[in-house]
Amino acid sequence: MEEGLPPLSDASSSWKFSADGASVSIASLHDLYVGEGLDWGLPGGIGDGLPPAFDLPSWVAEEPRSSDAATVVAASSSSDERPGGIPSEKAKSILVTRNTSAERVVLQKGTRQPRFAFMTKTEIDHLEDGYRWRKYGQKVVKNSPFPRSYYRCTHSKCNVKKRVERSSQDPSIVITTYEGQHCHHTVSPPSQQIRLPAMRFHRNPPMIPVIHPGQAIGPRYQERTPLPMERTSPAPTGEGLLDDVVPSGMRRR
DNA sequence: CGCTTTTGACCCGCGC
DNA sequence: GCGCGGGTCAAAAGCG
Numbered sequence: 153m154e155e156g157l158p159p160l161s162d163a164s165s166s167w168k169f170s171a172d173g174a175s176v177s178i179a180s181l182h183d184l185y186v187g188e189g190l191d192w193g194l195p196g197g198i199g200d201g202l203p204p205a206f207d208l209p210s211w212v213a214e215e216p217r218s219s220d221a222a223t224v225v226a227a228s229s230s231s232d233e234r235p236g237g238i239p240s241e242k243a244k245s246i247l248v249t250r251n252t253s254a255e256r257v258v259l260q261k262g263t264r265q266p267r268f269a270f271m272t273k274t275e276i277d278h279l280e281d282g283y284r285w286r287k288y289g290q291k292v293v294k295n296s297p298f299p300r301s302y303y304r305c306t307h308s309k310c311n312v313k314k315r316v317e318r319s320s321q322d323p324s325i326v327i328t329t330y331e332g333q334h335c336h337h338t339v340s341p342p343s344q345q346i347r348l349p350a351m352r353f354h355r356n357p358p359m360i361p362v363i364h365p366g367q368a369i370g371p372r373y374q375e376r377t378p379l380p381m382e383r384t385s386p387a388p389t390g391e392g393l394l395d396d397v398v399p400s401g402m403r404r405r
Numbered sequence: 406c407g408c409t410t411t412t413g414a415c416c417c418g419c420g421c
Numbered sequence: 422g423c424g425c426g427g428g429t430c431a432a433a434a435g436c437g
Contacts, residue, residue, distance in 0.1 A: 287410055289429060302428070306408090315428095410435070416428085 269329040271319065277301070277326060278316055283334065285314055296320035307336050 272279060278301070285303035293300045298318035305312040312332040319325040 286408085288431095290411075291427065291429095294426060300427085313428095406437105408436085411433085413430105413432095415430075418425105418427090420425090421423090 268331075269327060272326045272328065273322075273324050274326055275324070277318070278303070279326065279328060283307075283312075293317065298323065305334060307334070310335050 278285070284306040286306045287301055287303050289302035290299050291302070296317065297320060300315055300317040303314040303316065305314075310332075312330060312334050314331070315327075315329040317327050319327055
């Protein structure tokens, strides 16, 4: 952990770093994936498997893993200041969330399904991700003017849940949290899906994030220069969920 | 008609 | 024990 990083015992619920106001970043409460447009994956350790053009910013650090709750944090002396050394061309937007103390406790107790959260800069509250969801609740949460919506996967044998809420700090950002793992495939035809690049699941692949054209991530994601590893229509090779998201050359295990 | 959304009620864990 | 807050339930309404 780098110098100046607030201690984890700090109960603040999230950190936010944004360079150039770009589109998407993700963080996990179990494993972490972070980067603009879901470009980066850090499950196996910092920089593990990252494409050469996306070296991990120096201000991102990983905490020592506890038994079941790995947390990646950003090294900064202030949650509101852009840390020095951000390679802005590479890291157009980084937001790193940290799980709250309460969530950490739950994770350490091992009573929760793996959870996976990401932030999306979009005006659409409920992002299309290729699965069908049924809303089963909505709740006004403390310290936020925006309600939190609760969804369950409609598949009969799938108990994956999803929470969607807008960031109180930046209403343009939607925070989506998945809990559990799908036991089935997406319902959307592959031809209608944009596959998110370099998303590596080394363990407990949480879901297949799927962005449909004109939806979800927003114009910045669609307008930016595609990365070399990005593919919009790879033919599935029958290796399960990973194949829908990660080019085989990006994987190590 | 079947499925989804809405929304108030209820439950439960936690802190005081 | 009590209040608070988050999460879930379930009946009613809406929609295609």
